[in-house]
Amino acid sequence: MELNYQTPVVLIIMGSDSDLTIMSEAAESLKSLNIPFKITVASAHRTPQRIQELIEEAEDTDMHVIISGAGAAAHLAGAVAAHTTLPVIGVPLDASPLSGFDALLSTVQMPAGIPVATMAIGKAGAKNAAIFAAQILAIKYPSIREQLKTVKSQMTESVIEKAKKVESLYTIV
């Protein structure tokens, strides 16, 4: 199956524009994998109606995965998952005195029946959300599978390089 690069297949929703500094990591990662996406802001508690409309649009336009990032006990990812059978990937963000622990619990501790695939708090989680979305898409699109394999082998090479550097510092000759 060929990927149509003009049509978004991933929807990124964040709870506020203040989340963009972290969630841009997900956007940039999707961009680097040439995966078309739509990115927007909607709040579970401030714009519940908009959440529903965005999900309807995502389903009508045949998007495949939703990434949801929010801070505080905002439960955005769970609210998104309530409206859809598309896979929802949640990114907890640090936006309160609890440093993201509140968002982590409200994202990961979904009651049985409405799952949210929860990533780590912050930038690593945002990046992993994009990679995880790509892995879901790779089931259908071989071009994405090939790109993921390339990225993985690049990571392997970079660690081998690091190992060589560290070893050379203490090698007895």
Ligand code: RP5
């Ligand atoms: C959450 O509250 C958002 O996801 C954001 O992380 C946090 C603060 O939102 P703003 O006050 O910056 O709009 O709903």
